[in-house]
Amino acid sequence: MIGNKHGRKKILIGEKAGCCFGVNRALKIAAQTRKNHSENVYTLGPLIHNPRVIQKLAGEGITPIESLDQAAPGGILIIRSHGVGPQLVAAARDKGLKIVDATCPFVKQEQNLAMGLLNQGYEVVVVGEASHAEVIAVVDSLSGQALVIAPDDLTPLAERKLSPRVGVVCQTTQSQEGLNRVVNALLPLVKELKIYNTICSATTQRQNEVLALAKTAQVLLVIGGKNSANTRHLAEIGSSLVPTYHIEDKNEIKPEWFRNIDTIGITAGASTPQEQIEEVVNWLEENLQEELEWTKEIK
Numbered sequence: 001m002i003g004n005k006h007g008r009k010k011i012l013i014g015e016k017a018g019c020c021f022g023v024n025r026a027l028k029i030a031a032q033t034r035k036n037h038s039e040n041v042y043t044l045g046p047l048i049h050n051p052r053v054i055q056k057l058a059g060e061g062i063t064p065i066e067s068l069d070q071a072a073p074g075g076i077l078i079i080r081s082h083g084v085g086p087q088l089v090a091a092a093r094d095k096g097l098k099i100v101d102a103t104c105p106f107v108k109q110e111q112n113l114a115m116g117l118l119n120q121g122y123e124v125v126v127v128g129e130a131s132h133a134e135v136i137a138v139v140d141s142l143s144g145q146a147l148v149i150a151p152d153d154l155t156p157l158a159e160r161k162l163s164p165r166v167g168v169v170c171q172t173t174q175s176q177e178g179l180n181r182v183v184n185a186l187l188p189l190v191k192e193l194k195i196y197n198t199i200c201s202a203t204t205q206r207q208n209e210v211l212a213l214a215k216t217a218q219v220l221l222v223i224g225g226k227n228s229a230n231t232r233h234l235a236e237i238g239s240s241l242v243p244t245y246h247i248e249d250k251n252e253i254k255p256e257w258f259r260n261i262d263t264i265g266i267t268a269g270a271s272t273p274q275e276q277i278e279e280v281v282n283w284l285e286e287n288l289q290e291e292l293e294w295t296k297e298i299k
């Protein structure tokens with residue numbers, strides 16, 4: 001607790017709210033690259049799933065591109081924390097681009113474990129969203145030799161005969177329940193199942209924390225890009241228990257959300273910088289000041 005004013009409302013801020021190790025690392029690598037090089041700097045897709053940060057980076061000359069054709073030869077391509085497959089790195093080099101690799105080491109480990117499974121003769125299953133960049137990169141790193149299963153759609157398992165030996169890795173931002181669901185569906189279908197639980201602890205910690213916050217607070221604000229899967233997932237967990245609002249910044253806040261509310265919970269996705277969380281807290285402090293009992297509390 002930082003302040004203690006006489007009043008009624010409390011604000012609880014999740015200790016784990018905001019940028020994870022891999023996103024912070026990618027942002028630092030990007031800033032360092034910009035500082036040390038005068039060439040054009042690109043990222044294939046947004047560096048992180050946070051439109052405000054991407055806009056700021058673009059202003060500094062770090063340009064997101066949708067395909068390598070948009071990059072001028074001689075530029076620098078930053079590989080974002082989700083990683084890419086080796087074919088893409090080779091194509092970028094062929095085009096005359098220099099590579100700066102900001103792949104999160106935990107994602108790299110997931111790719112290496114998947115490759116190890118393939119080399120040991122397992123049919124590889126990746127638990128996750130087929131369209132997510134991290135999953136695409138894992139599948140590409142196996143030259144497409146992997147089956148992607150989303151926890152909320154197990155139909156591909158019924159439609160395909162699997163090898164008797166299956167190895168599993170998991171998109172780092174999936175939930176434990178989702179992984180369990182796929183593993184339980186696989187078990188009766190195979191003779192041998194080897195599972196690497198590659199869910200990142202940053203994900204698990206944030207998901208556990210949002211559950212704890214949602215049990216204590218009567219309304220929850222989840223701050224982060226609407227295009228951020230992990231932020232959306234936090235909002236889904238929160239909204240299963242309390243009214244939850246997924247906002248990108250303070251401009252989306254509506255004062256009526258806090259009427260007849262004692263405790264406001266705040267958390268943020270793994271791609272939300274601390275300053276965006278502080279802006280929201282400052283807005284609440286300014287606009288609810290008459291009613292605030294605690295100006296801040298770290299849960």
Ligand code: SF4
Nearest residue numbers: 020022104106172200
């Ligand atoms: S959530 Fe985990 S795996 Fe993903 S970028 Fe952050 S630290 Fe890396």
